[in-house]
Amino acid sequence: MAVLKALRQTPSALQRNPILFVPVLVILLFQIPQLVLQAVNPLVASIVSMVLSLVFIFVMPFFQAGIVGMADEALDGRTSLDSFLRAGKTNYVSVLAASLVLVAVNFVLGFVAFFVAIFGGFAILSDTGGGIGIVGLVIIGLIGALVILAYLLFVFFVQFYSQAIVVDDLGAVDGLKHSISVVRHHLVSTLGYSVLxxxxxxxxxxVFGIASLLASPQSTSALALPEVSLAGVVGVTLLVIAFGTLFGGFFGVYSVAFYRTINPGATDGA
Known part of the structure; x- marks a missing residue:
């Protein structure tokens, strides 16, 4: 089974190449100011979070492509940071373009869901005579459910676009198409992978949510939790970064190992 086969390959690749954790660690280090600022100045922390979110839209494709390139190489033997830089530079534009497509689709579906929620809430609140009825609520609920289902299906089918771009040397559009094709031919395996x-x-x-709560004085006060000192916040942040680095490195390799297993064009494909 592809899920188990990829799971068996991942630990050995990481053991041979602990350097794979370095790019993930670099990404997570950007979270330190945000978490620490939550304990000092939540307003500034919110501003920093928004700025970082915008920056990550354009920075993450480089890291994404680089990590995929490293993972693909590590599954066959050894890799290095030079491979990370090379894969990041070579595939940056394609991965960025594909990720912007995802952002656009998320925005459209989110806008539709928001509009449906606002319209439904307004209709319910203004319907003093009970004219909207159960049928109207059911219709609104179905529309919302369809939007959520459309989003989940979209993400499910295009989730391997970066692997397709880097591993198979495809462009943005072809990478999205190839991801859809590969998933369509391996629905059961991909569903198991997605669930895991x-x-x-x-x-x-x-883990990240709990760390964010502990770092925020407002959250600890609202939940009647003891306030964590600044040193405690730093300690929690370092633990989260360590956990996130391990998880991110594992997922980066595992996703590529699984893609290679179900991708008929890969050297390790089934």
Whole structure:
């Protein structure tokens, strides 16, 4: 099974190439100011978070392509930071273009969902005579569910676009198309992979969420939790970075190993 085969390949690749954790660590180090500022000045922390989010839109494609390139090389033997830089520079434009397509689709679907929610809430609040009825609520609910389903299906089918671009040397559009094609021919395996990654991602997200709560004085006060000192916030942040580095490095290699397993064009393909 592709999920298990990729799982077996990942630890050995990481053991041979601990350098794979370095790019992930660099990304996570950018989170330190944000988490520490939450304990000092939450308003400034929010501004920093928004600025970093905008910067990451244009920076992450380089790291994304570089990590995929390193992982692909590591699965066959040894890799290095030179491979990270080479893959990042070579595939930056294509990965950036594909990621902007994803951002645009997310924006459109998010706008539709927001509009449906606002319209539904306004209709319910203004409907004093009960004219909207259960049928109207069901229709609004179905539209919202369809938007969510469309988003999940889109993400499910295009999730390997960066792997397709870097591993198979494709452009942005061809990378998205190839991801859709590969997933379409391996639906069951990809579903198992997505469930596993979703569970692991949920655990990682929970860790980051708890760290964010502990770092925020407002959150600790609202939840009646003891306030964490600045030194404690730094300690929690360092633990989160260590955990995030391990998870990010594992996921980076595992995603490429799984893609190579289900991709008929890869040297390790099934």
């Amino acid at each position: 990654v979703g569970i692991l991602g949920g655990v990682a997200g929970g």
